[in-house]
Amino acid sequence: MVKSAVLGFPRMGPNRELKKALEAHWAGKFSEAELQQAAKDLRLQNWQLQKSQGVDIIPSNDFSFYDQVLDHSVLFNVIPKRYQDEKLSFMQRYFAMARGNSTLPSQEMVKWFDSNYHFMRPEFSNSTEFKLVGTKPIDEFLEAKEAHILTRPVVIGPVSFLYLGKAEKGSQGLDPISLINKLLPVYEDLFRKLAAAGADWIQVDEAILVYDLPEKVRAAFKPAYERLSKAANVKILFTTYFGDLGNNVDIINGLPVAGVHLDLVRAPGQLGSILSLLNDSQILSAGVVDGRNIWKTNFKSAIEIVETAIKKFGKDRIIVASSSSLLHTPHTLDSEKKISEEIKDWFSFAVEKAKELSIIAKAVTNGPDSVRSELNNNTKSIEARKCSKITNDPAVRERQSSVTQDMHQRKSEFSARNKEQKQRLQLPLFPTTTIGSFPQTKEIRLARNKFRKGEITEQEYDSFIEKEIQAVVKFQEEIGLDVLVHGEPERNDMVQYFGEKLNGFVFTQNAWVQSYGSRCVQPPLIVGDISRPKEMTVKESKYAQSITNKPMKAMLTGPVTILAWSFPRDDIPRSVQCQQLALALRDEILDLEKAGLKVIQVDEPALRETCPLRKKDFPAYLEWAVNAFRLATAGVENDTQIHSHFCYSDFNEIFDAIRCLDADVVSIENSKSDLKLLSVFDSQNYPACIGPGIWDVHSPRVALLEEIQDRVREILKRVPAESLWINPDCGLKTRNWEETEASLKNMVAAARSAREEYKA
């Protein structure tokens, strides 16, 4: 029989119970014992839930108090010395590594592949002593067993664990992969203990196979799994996900593991090559239910894929599985009471996906008649979505088909535009500006909530927002900034705000997914063709410009970022969705221009993080991403100045793409990366204006005048004076007014002194 399997389940609980428990614990309101109990309840609930959906193979050790990679570091004693020296309890140390404490910063946090989940990067040193110092995977396996659920423990594979880590400060030059032989005995120990506890399979995640890997890393797999396969009487499911194995597929050839899991949602094409690589006793786990999105599975296509595999392997050697862990999907659709029934029928969250797995397994085991009504309903729902008016807007499609090359082209080259903009804006050397948002105070959040709930009228709300704008504008004039902003008080979130004003988006009540630790995000769902029914931001920006003589900068979130921070459609390419967003923004930008805004900023902080996992796929992605930005912005006159903003990651790699955006001014986060960004200017000849972030807005520390001055001098060694703008790293919404005022005053003073120095 074909079994169904889940690779991992969302941890937070149906109502983010884990988040609440964690935050209460951190606030000292919930003891460690209470936290442990809450976690235990959630685990049990999740196992039983999956069982009740009919899932045959249920994971354990997919739970985490913060992050599964950190769990492994702690389990294997990969604890940097700075955390070891402290007199901390086990949990205190764990949370210190996760979030820092009063004396220590946290470990580095990085993105988990191309998802919006973040993990704590393991740090290895020459003195790392691998030891199995915990029992978490075994405990959780036994906990489930006690509830009569035989789970399949999930562990991160040794090669991925090392590769995803880095050398600790002081051990520079150490390549973590060289530690593999020291690490393996610990895995052997763990596997023996899991086998002794009664596990018959272990899911070993080696997700790095979707990356371009150095030869040394590729070569580490075979010997490692030779050893692990002999370590204990337990079968290994060698698990990959998030894409195509590409050239790493040869690693599977002859690998001594009992089974292999493949992501056949993102990369269905790899099925053929794997089928011919596995030997006669190996099992294939076919990931046909998407672990990364919220759409109902198309049973017909999923079953087709599974049947192909069955033809070759027989029913007993095939498992039907989620493509990846369901960690990246919201918990259940059940709690959504506001989405229309028509649209709700298109979705499937984690609980519903678990059910889908068991239906597909039944269909292929006992024949389609055994689940006839489920299959029929699925066909109906898939058809309904395909034909729905919401999904297809002929006007949007028609507009897309008439997009021409010249719509991506500003009227003149930068140098000509620059002259006209100078003429019109009359800015000093080293113009100062901010990135958009000003402190989002309690009052602002309260007013927004009241308005949302209907407790204040639109008029009352509008006048509240106007007062906020007045205050922010006055403040900026007083401290002497050159290009002002309205402060974004009306915006809850830089993506949600736009999604709510566009056609094609749906918002949920409770569809949260973990981003890091206790932090969850609730991405909008893109369900249909996107268009702009009316102006989105003009009212606020126009008002702001009307109360000052200084140039006001209008703020928009760019097409790539709106797409990246939403759940995209799976029925048309992301490039098409991005172009729809670009057209909607193009209209907004032209309306802003008409309303008298001379400077318009289009933020694209997600441009880098949306890059594909493999280098070979970069050019195609960057082409549609850059084109979307250009399509959105290129309609304006020469003397309208287009800004863009980037933060969150290392932009050196895509600097060429940033140049191709053809923006007049870009501001880039740089203060955290120790001016690393600037090295780019040594090799690249950047034609337009640039504002490398001058201080780190993510820290409450006030930027000192001398610090900013030093930084400006450093930057001026590389950036021509006439191209340099002076601005913070990112928006100020998370800062308070005191810090903001102090830092901005220093920034303006630094700009003034730089003007003096430069003249001299």
Ligand code: MET
């Ligand atoms: C994450 S980038 C944020 C840009 C936005 N304009 C802000 O200032 O908040």
Ligand SMILES: [Zn+2]
């Ligand atoms: Zn930013």
